[in-house]
Amino acid sequence: MVASLTSSRLTPMFFTRYGHDDDPLTRALAPPPGETPAQRADREALELASQRRSDEIDDELRREKETERKKKPVKLLLLGQSESGKTATLKNFQLKFAGNEWRAERDLWRFVIVFNLIRNVTDILDEMAAYAARPALLDGSSSESDDASTLDSFFTTRRSGSPIRFKDRHRLLRTRLSPLRQIQKELEGALGNAAIEVNGDSQPSHKPNEFSIIASHGWKSAFDKLKTLRTQPVTESQPSMGRLKGLEEDILEALEDYLEDIVSLWNDPVVREMLARRRTHIEDTPGFFLDDVRRIARRAYVPTDDDILRSRLRTLGVQEHRFVFQEGLTKGREWRLYDVGGAHSSRAAWYPYFDDVDAIIFLAPISCFDEKLSEDRRVNRLEDSYYLWKTICECELLKYTQIILFLNKCDILEAKLERGVRVQDYVSSYGDRANNVATASKYFQHHFKELMKNNSPSPRTFYSHFTSVVQKDETAKTLAVVEESILRDHLRRADLM
Ligand SMILES: Nc1nc2c(ncn2[C@@H]2O[C@H](COP(=O)(O)OP(=O)(O)OP(=O)(O)O)[C@@H](O)[C@H]2O)c(=O)[nH]1
Numbered sequence: 001m002v003a004s005l006t007s008s009r010l011t012p013m014f015f016t017r018y019g020h021d022d023d024p025l026t027r028a029l030a031p032p033p034g035e036t037p038a039q040r041a042d043r044e045a046l047e048l049a050s051q052r053r054s055d056e057i058d059d060e061l062r063r064e065k066e067t068e069r070k071k072k073p074v075k076l077l078l079l080g081q082s083e084s085g086k087t088a089t090l091k092n093f094q095l096k097f098a099g100n101e102w103r104a105e106r107d108l109w110r111f112v113i114v115f116n117l118i119r120n121v122t123d124i125l126d127e128m129a130a131y132a133a134r135p136a137l138l139d140g141s142s143s144e145s146d147d148a149s150t151l152d153s154f155f156t157t158r159r160s161g162s163p164i165r166f167k168d169r170h171r172l173l174r175t176r177l178s179p180l181r182q183i184q185k186e187l188e189g190a191l192g193n194a195a196i197e198v199n200g201d202s203q204p205s206h207k208p209n210e211f212s213i214i215a216s217h218g219w220k221s222a223f224d225k226l227k228t229l230r231t232q233p234v235t236e237s238q239p240s241m242g243r244l245k246g247l248e249e250d251i252l253e254a255l256e257d258y259l260e261d262i263v264s265l266w267n268d269p270v271v272r273e274m275l276a277r278r279r280t281h282i283e284d285t286p287g288f289f290l291d292d293v294r295r296i297a298r299r300a301y302v303p304t305d306d307d308i309l310r311s312r313l314r315t316l317g318v319q320e321h322r323f324v325f326q327e328g329l330t331k332g333r334e335w336r337l338y339d340v341g342g343a344h345s346s347r348a349a350w351y352p353y354f355d356d357v358d359a360i361i362f363l364a365p366i367s368c369f370d371e372k373l374s375e376d377r378r379v380n381r382l383e384d385s386y387y388l389w390k391t392i393c394e395c396e397l398l399k400y401t402q403i404i405l406f407l408n409k410c411d412i413l414e415a416k417l418e419r420g421v422r423v424q425d426y427v428s429s430y431g432d433r434a435n436n437v438a439t440a441s442k443y444f445q446h447h448f449k450e451l452m453k454n455n456s457p458s459p460r461t462f463y464s465h466f467t468s469v470v471q472k473d474e475t476a477k478t479l480a481v482v483e484e485s486i487l488r489d490h491l492r493r494a495d496l497m
C-alpha cells in the first residue's frame with residue numbers, strides 16, 4: 001500500500017519530511033544496529049509468539065461478541081386499538097414457541113373462559129332489561145306506546161307489525177339465572193381490573209392507574225393473583241386467601257345447576273329475535289362461549305387451545321412477557337413481548353417502549369368497518385385504526401423500526417359480508433366494488449399501504465399479513481415468517497452496535 005502510494009501520489013516534499021528513516025515508528029521497529037543472526041532468530045521468535053497471542057485475543061473477543069449478539073433478547077411491541085387481537089397474537093407466540101409455559105397455565109384459563117361465558121349470559125339478561133325499558137325506540141318509532149314496560153310482566157314491540165311477547169318462562173329464566181351476577185362479580189374480584197370491560201362512556205369505578213410502566217394488569221398479573229390465592233392456606237387472619245377454592249366450587253356447582261337454563265336462554269327464539277332487533281350480535285363479541293356451554297359446564301372440562309385463544313381479558317397499561325423460545329429459528333433466545341392496552345386511556349403508556357424495540361406488530365381488525373369504539377361511541381373503529389397506524393408510521397423514533405401489519409379478524413369480516421352487511425354503506429370510498437372478503441380485505445390493505453408510504457419519515461418496506469389470530473395453525477405459519485423477518489433485523493441492529 002505504501003509502495004503504491006509512494007509511486008503514484010506522494011510528492012518529493014513528503015519524502016523530505018517523512019522519509020522512512022526519519023519515521024519514529026519505523027525506527028522503533030527496526031532491528032537494533034549490529035544484531036547477530038542468533039539475536040535476530042530470538043527476536044523473530046518472540047515477535048511470532050506475541051503475534052499469535054494477539055490473534056488469540058482477537059478470536060476471543062469475536063466469540064464473546066457473537067455470544068452477546070446471540071444472547072441479546074428480541075424485543076417486540078404489539079400495538080393496535082382495543083380488541084384488535086394483540087393479546088390473542090401474544091398467546092399464539094406462546095403456544096407456538098414456548099409450549100411449556102402455555103401448558104403450565106392451561107388450567108388457569110378455565111377461570112377466564114367461565115367468566116366470559118357467565119358474562120355472555122348476564123349480557124343477554126341486560127339486553128332483555130334494556131329492551132323492556134325502551135322497546136319503542138328500538139323499533140324506530142318513538143311515538144309507539146307499548147303495553148308493557150318491564151320484564152316482570154311481559155314486553156311487546158312491533159317490527160313489520162308483529163309483536164314480540166315475552167312469556168312467564170323468560171321471567172323465570174331471568175330470576176333463576178340472576179345469581180350468576182354474584183359469581184361474575186367474584187370472578188372480577190379474583191381476576192382483577194382486566195376483567196372489567198369499558199362500555200360507552202362508563203369507566204370502571206375503581207379505574208386503575210393505567211399510565212404506570214409495566215402496569216400490573218392483564219392476563220399475567222391476573223394469573224399471578226390466582227396462583228397466590230390457590231396456594232395460600234386458609235387462615236383466620238387471611239380469610240380471603242381461601243376464597244379461590246370456595247369460588248372454584250361455587251362456579252362448578254353453579255354451572256351444573258344452571259346449565260339447562262343457560263341453554264334454554266340462548267336457544268330461545270324470542271330472545272334471539274330480541275337480540276336481532278337490538279342489533280346485538282353477541283356471537284361476534286369477544287369471549288363468546290354460549291355455543292360451547294355443554295362442553296364447558298362440566299367438572300372435567302379442560303380448556304382447549306382454541307378456547308384459550310378465543311377467551312377475552314383486556315390489557316391495561318403495558319405488560320411485559322418474557323419467553324425463552326423452545327422452538328423455531330431463535331430456539332434458546334429470549335424474546336420480550338410488550339402487550340399494550342389498546343383503549344384510548346392506555347395509549348399514553350406506549351411511547352416509552354418505542355425507543356428500544358426490534359419490531360412492531362400492528363393489529364388492525366378489518367371486520368370492524370361498521371363498528372364504534374367501546375370507549376367512545378362517536379368514533380368508527382376502522383377510522384381509529386387508520387389514525388393509529390398513521391401516527392405510528394410517521395413517528396420519528398420508529399423511523400428504522402420494522403412494522404408488520406396484521407389485517408386481523410378476516411374470519412369475522414367474511415361472516416359479516418356473507419350476512420349481507422355492505423362495506424359501501426359504511427365506507428363511502430368503497431364505491432360499487434364487490435362485497436366479498438377478497439375484494440374488501442385488499443381494499444383495506446391498499447389504504448394502510450398508502451398511509452405508510454405517505455407518512456413515513458423515510459422509505460420503508462410494507463409488511464402485511466391477512467390473519468384470523470384465533471385460528472392457531474394458520475397463525476403459526478404467519479408467525480414463522482414473522483420470526484424470520486424480525487430476527488434478520490435484530491441481527492443487523494446487533495451488528496451495528
Ligand atoms: N373471531 C376472531 N376473534 C378474534 C380475532 N382476534 C382476536 N379475537 C378475539 O377478540 C377478542 C379481543 O382480542 P384481544 O387479543 O383480547 O384484544 P386486544 O387487542 O389485546 O385488546 P385490549 O387488551 O383491550 O387492548 C378476544 O376474545 C379474541 O379471542 C380474530 O382474528 N377472529
Ligand SMILES: [Mg+2]
Binds near residue numbers: 086341
Ligand atoms: Mg390485550
